[in-house]
Amino acid sequence: MSRIGKNQYQFGKYSLSYHIMLIFIIVGSISTGILFTYLYHIEKESIKSEFLISQQYGEESLINAIQLADQSFSFYDNAYNQPLKIALQRFQDLYHEQGSRPEDTDLESIRKDISIYFDLPIDLYIFNASGVIIASTFEPDIGLNFSYAPKFLKRLNDIRLGDTVAYDAIVTGTKLGEERKYAYIPTRDHEYILEIGINMQEFFKKQGLSKYPRLARWYGRIWNDVSSVWIYDQTYQGAEDI
Structure with a gap:
């Protein structure tokens, strides 16, 4: 056999083995890549699904906890509803006796x-038709405009x-962050709203009552993946004690 023929034979032999090995490597790499891609996709969807379920349960748990916290204060809310109703009716009578105009009303005497x-x-407090407090015995709230809510x-x-008469649940004050109980009655000409706010801050301190701080601490312990919580009342005021 010629030298040339031998080289051709050896070259063909090694070339065939090389190509076979190369094909196996390529097929194996592609199969491995497809498998890992599939497993990654499955794991990713599983993690997303678990996260969404956890998020849903977390949100429901927080909402339920807030509702329970609010319901626990219903005793104090209900206890003041009747006095507020009587006082608001008296407020309405005195308002109209004094001239039926905010500028003529002596809120301090009332x-x-x-x-x-x-x-x-x-x-x-006295609200105008635009939802602005135009008169109050609590001066920091004069001019407060609720158009933002x-x-x-x-x-x-x-x-x-x-x-x-309409009542609010106990909410956080807009200026000083104190806990207050509010109730409202319209003037007889329906031009204004008369409001009474009971400052319950000192009562809460004496009784050791706490509305949301304990809830926030409890929620932080139960749901370790939650970094922070914001709770707002119906006047869109955040609870600053969280």
Whole structure:
């Protein structure tokens, strides 16, 4: 056999083995890649699914916890509803006796008159049709405009156009962050809303009551993947004690 023929034979032999090995490597690499891609996709979807389920349960748990916290204060809410109703009706009578105009209304004298219905400090407010506090015994709230809270503004408008007393649950004050209980009554000409706010901050301190701080600490312990929580009341004020 010639030298050339031998080289050709050896070259063909090694070339065939090389190509076979190369084919196996390529096929194996592609198969491995497809397998890992599939497993990655399955694992990714599984993690996403578990995260969404955990998020859903977490949200439901927080909502339920807030509702329970609010319901626990229903005793204090209900205890002051009747005094507020009587006081608001008296407020309405005095408002109209004094001239039926906010600028003619002596809120300090009215507050002194109706304070006998309460064992806690109160403040009086007058809203105009735009949802702005135009007069109050609590000066920091004068000029407060609730246009930033459209749902609450709509509720104020419904109260102004109605004929009944409306109550709020205990909420956080807009300026000082104190806990207050509010109630409303429209003026008889439906131009304004009269409001009474009971300052319950000192009562809460004396009784050791805490609305949301304990809830926040509990939630942080139960759901370790939650970094922070914000809770807002119906006036869109955040609970600053969280």
